[in-house]
Amino acid sequence: MSIKGNAYLAGIYEHPARHAPDKSTAQLHAEVARGVLEDAGLTKADVDGYFCAGDAPGGVMAMADYLGLKVRHFDSTDTGGCSYLVHLGHAAEAIAAGRCSVALITLAGKPRTGAMPPRAQGAEADFEAAYGATTHNIYGMCAMRHMHEFGTTSEQLAWIKVAASHHAQYNEHAMLRDVVTVEDVLNSPMISDPLHRMDCCVVTDGGGALIVTTEAMARSLKKPLVRMIGAGEALKGPRGGKDLNLTYSAGVWSGPAAFAMAGVTPKDIKYASIYDSFTITVLMQLEDLGFCKKGEGGKFVADGNLISGVGKLPFNTDGGGLCNNHPVNRGGMTKIIEAVRQLRGEAHPKVQVPNCDLALAHGTGGLLGVRHAASTCILERV
Amino acid sequence: MMDSTVKYPAPQGNPETKAFWDATVEGKLMIKRCTACGEPHYFPRSICPFCFSDKTVWEESSGEGEIYTFSLMRKSASGPYAIGYVTLKEGPSLLTNFVDCDMSSLKIGQKVKVVFKTTDGAPLPFFTPV
Numbered sequence: 001m002s003i004k005g006n007a008y009l010a011g012i013y014e015h016p017a018r019h020a021p022d023k024s025t026a027q028l029h030a031e032v033a034r035g036v037l038e039d040a041g042l043t044k045a046d047v048d049g050y051f052c053a054g055d056a057p058g059g060v061m062a063m064a065d066y067l068g069l070k071v072r073h074f075d076s077t078d079t080g081g082c083s084y085l086v087h088l089g090h091a092a093e094a095i096a097a098g099r100c101s102v103a104l105i106t107l108a109g110k111p112r113t114g115a116m117p118p119r120a121q122g123a124e125a126d127f128e129a130a131y132g133a134t135t136h137n138i139y140g141m142c143a144m145r146h147m148h149e150f151g152t153t154s155e156q157l158a159w160i161k162v163a164a165s166h167h168a169q170y171n172e173h174a175m176l177r178d179v180v181t182v183e184d185v186l187n188s189p190m191i192s193d194p195l196h197r198m199d200c201c202v203v204t205d206g207g208g209a210l211i212v213t214t215e216a217m218a219r220s221l222k223k224p225l226v227r228m229i230g231a232g233e234a235l236k237g238p239r240g241g242k243d244l245n246l247t248y249s250a251g252v253w254s255g256p257a258a259f260a261m262a263g264v265t266p267k268d269i270k271y272a273s274i275y276d277s278f279t280i281t282v283l284m285q286l287e288d289l290g291f292c293k294k295g296e297g298g299k300f301v302a303d304g305n306l307i308s309g310v311g312k313l314p315f316n317t318d319g320g321g322l323c324n325n326h327p328v329n330r331g332g333m334t335k336i337i338e339a340v341r342q343l344r345g346e347a348h349p350k351v352q353v354p355n356c357d358l359a360l361a362h363g364t365g366g367l368l369g370v371r372h373a374a375s376t377c378i379l380e381r382v
Numbered sequence: 383m384m385d386s387t388v389k390y391p392a393p394q395g396n397p398e399t400k401a402f403w404d405a406t407v408e409g410k411l412m413i414k415r416c417t418a419c420g421e422p423h424y425f426p427r428s429i430c431p432f433c434f435s436d437k438t439v440w441e442e443s444s445g446e447g448e449i450y451t452f453s454l455m456r457k458s459a460s461g462p463y464a465i466g467y468v469t470l471k472e473g474p475s476l477l478t479n480f481v482d483c484d485m486s487s488l489k490i491g492q493k494v495k496v497v498f499k500t501t502d503g504a505p506l507p508f509f510t511p512v
Contacts, residue, residue: 126393127425137465140453148490193454240423240431241474
């Protein structure tokens with residue numbers, strides 16, 4: 001059975017906290033699980049599938065036990081920040097196959113309160129770990145090469161942060177609510193060339209959760225119906241140093257797969273949640289997904305084209321990772337949540353896209369300039 | 383310059399990569415080449431990541447290449463450092479730091495060559511402008 005149209009997003013929940021020094025990580029997982037069940041109108045006893053990633057203390061066995069879940073299907077795929085988009089696709093597969101009927105997906109953690117555990121390393125460790133690769137400088141290297149090949153400018157990148165800030169001003173929970181200008185971004189301190197501080201996302205505690213379910217269950221609940229019609233996932237790495245190309249991501253594969261399944265094109269999308277760990281992340285993804293041609297992302301994002309009510313492609317209307325929330329340094333969860341808000345008509349009235357019936361949520365995980373994953377999900381209001 | 387004061391971690395090594403680290407002691411940068419498909423690769427594997435043949439052999443790299451991209455990392459407790467990718471003359475690209483140089487004048491396409499820095503174990507390869 002195809003997963004197209006067979007899995008419904010019946011529950012969404014974003015933890016309101018951005019700094020949670022007095023809570024445990026497991027506790028935050030439980031809080032978002034409670035929150036999402038309340039949003040959906042379900043109880044814990046209804047959950048028969050559970051999905052979590054590397055942020056869940058002790059992994060899926062410990063987390064399911066802590067939460068007191070009894071499930072017949074589980075998945076702990078970890079692809080960094082896009083894990084939850086991958087989980088959404090996998091949950092849809094499980095529901096289409098009859099492996100579960102109510103899937104719970106949780107994310108939570110506290111990077112604002114304390115340091116995160118070191119990134120897991122593979123066989124490359126001896127050959128790379130000494131060189132100090134961090135998210136900032138790896139994404140800086142992507143931006144540097146993009147500028148070199150396509151003439152992309154810091155001003156163009158800054159417009160992405162400007163658009164996010166226009167949206168964040170209306171979000172009472174957003175970490176950063178001040179509207180900023182291109183000049184503000186360019187005048188913020190340089191972190192790793194050519195990325196300034198305001199090219200970088202926020203670091204926040206908190207989390208979020210989703211409920212994915214069957215059509216029959218979704219129709220028995222009270223929320224507007226939102227279903228998945230396309231999903232794609234992909235991996236990319238330098239593969240022996242031969243395939244190194246920092247100007248595109250695995251989104252060039254996950255995007256077309258999702259669009260093909262959904263039977264729609266980028267032109268049809270009314271709202272897009274695009275992973276925004278850095279401004280360059282957004283610019284590259286917009287190109288890779290086909291919203292503009294490769295190399296023309298700079299022109300595409302300039303002059304407010306991503307601002308709801310102003311430009312052609314409203315994006316990250318919650319303020320995104322750049323301004324609102326990037327819980328546990330993993331932004332895939334909040335990308336799905338805001339897309340569902342838009343499809344339900346529950347976004348803030350100042351940023352709600354009129355008659356939003358088709359939305360995309362896309363993310364990458366890992367390090368864009370090294371080894372990473374991408375996942376694209378296309379959702380529609382029924 | 384920051385790179386002269388940094389203590390770099392010693393490679394852990396393993397049976398698959400032992401020959402690489404033995405060679406850095408001699409000041410040599412080794413890559414692997416597959417004799418079945420002819421493709422070179424880095425970091426070294428015993429099985430070719432392209433054609434999956436086990437007919438891979440060690441080959442000494444010229445240690446010469448050019449900068450594919452870089453970033454000057456300023457947010458660092460031990461001082462700024464330049465991280466980047468070098469594309470070797472032989473073809474493979476690798477992650478490295480640029481050392482013993484004016485980090486503010488690095489350019490994409492710039493010619494660089496390998497230099498080795500000591501650790502408590504085998505020396506590590508870095509690159510510096512020619």
